Amino acid sequence: DSGVTQTPKHLITATGQRVTLRCSPRSGDLSVYWYQQSLDQGLQFLIQYYNGEERAKGNILERFSAQQFPDLHSELNLSSLELGDSALYFCASSVGGLAGIETQYFGPGTRLLVL
Amino acid sequence: AQSVTQLDSQVPVFEEAPVELRCNYSSSVSVYLFWYVQYPNQGLQLLLKYLSGSTLVKGINGFEAEFNKSQTSFHLRKPSVHISDTAEYFCAVSRGGGTSYGKLTFGQGTILTVHP
Numbered sequence: 001d002s003g004v005t006q007t008p009k010h011l012i013t014a015t016g017q018r019v020t021l022r023c024s025p026r027s028g029d030l031s032v033y034w035y036q037q038s039l040d041q042g043l044q045f046l047i048q049y050y051n052g053e054e055r056a057k058g059n060i061l062e063r064f065s066a067q068q069f070p071d072l073h074s075e076l077n078l079s080s081l082e083l084g085d086s087a088l089y090f091c092a093s094s095v096g097g098l099a100g101i102e103t104q105y106f107g108p109g110t111r112l113l114v115l
Numbered sequence: 116a117q118s119v120t121q122l123d124s125q126v127p128v129f130e131e132a133p134v135e136l137r138c139n140y141s142s143s144v145s146v147y148l149f150w151y152v153q154y155p156n157q158g159l160q161l162l163l164k165y166l167s168g169s170t171l172v173k174g175i176n177g178f179e180a181e182f183n184k185s186q187t188s189f190h191l192r193k194p195s196v197h198i199s200d201t202a203e204y205f206c207a208v209s210r211g212g213g214t215s216y217g218k219l220t221f222g223q224g225t226i227l228t229v230h231p
Contacts, residue, residue: 002158043159043205043221056218090158099218100147100209101166106158 003027004107006091012113018079021110025072025093031055032074033094033104034066038087049074050097081114088112117142117208121222128196129230136191136225138206145211148189149219150180153203162204165189166211176200201229 003026013019025032034046036059045058049068060066063081068074078085088109094102122137140146147166151159163174170182180191189206206222 002160004158042223045218045220048218058218092158100211103161103164104159104219106151106160108156108158 002105002107004091004093004105006107006110008110010111012115013081014115015081015083017081021076021089023074023091023107026105029093029095031094031097032068033092034076035090036087037090048099055097056099083114086112086114117146117210117220119206119208119220119222121206121225123225125226127228127230130198131195133194134196134227136204136227138189138222140187140189140208142208147209147211148182149207150191151205151207153205159205196229198229198231200227202227
């Protein structure tokens with residue numbers, strides 16, 4: 001158990017819909033990262049938040065957005081969903097903001113299926 | 116930008132045999148290197164990382180990796196595998212050089228299957 005929690009574990013929805021994925025980092029960790037894992041794209045970094053502020057952006061679509069709240073939990077919002085958004089979405093956390101150095105602790109993921 | 120190539124998508128081995136999972140990276144600057152493992156239906160877990168110093172890095176569960184700058188490689192090895200090592204292994208790279216805000220770039224993964 002990494003100490004990172006994600007809800008829900010599974011999500012089934014329809015094209016065009018909007019969903020929110022939630023992540024609670026390990027106690028004391030200030031950074032939250034979101035990743036998308038799919039068969040064709042592999043594991044792709046989406047976005048990082050550090051202590052409530054956006055720190056780095058990766059291959060995140062404009063239809064996707066995220067935020068980190070004062071209690072440090074984070075939400076990833078996916079809108080106008082398409083079939084290709086079906087994937088496993090991971091949240092990870094680390095103690096500081098140095099993504100390139102620090103160990104990232106991954107949650108169990110949310111599996112999203114868009115029908 | 117940095118990139119990572121994991122040369123084998125699948126590696127089958129017998130229990131107690133040695134294994135090497137290959138990783139090559141591409142970067143015009145110095146890098147930090149990582150190996151993560153993903154067990155079935157779980158998130159990723161750090162096995163080991165190279166930031167600086169000795170090029171031979173020891174990690175958890177008996178794994179080790181060697182950073183070879185001239186060959187731009189960071190291969191993962193274990194002298195004797197167990198059934199419980201069956202998992203997917205990811206090599207990752209980030210931009211090096213002191214403090215780093217750099218993101219992790221992951222390889223496509225290598226599925227290690229250990230047979231009895």
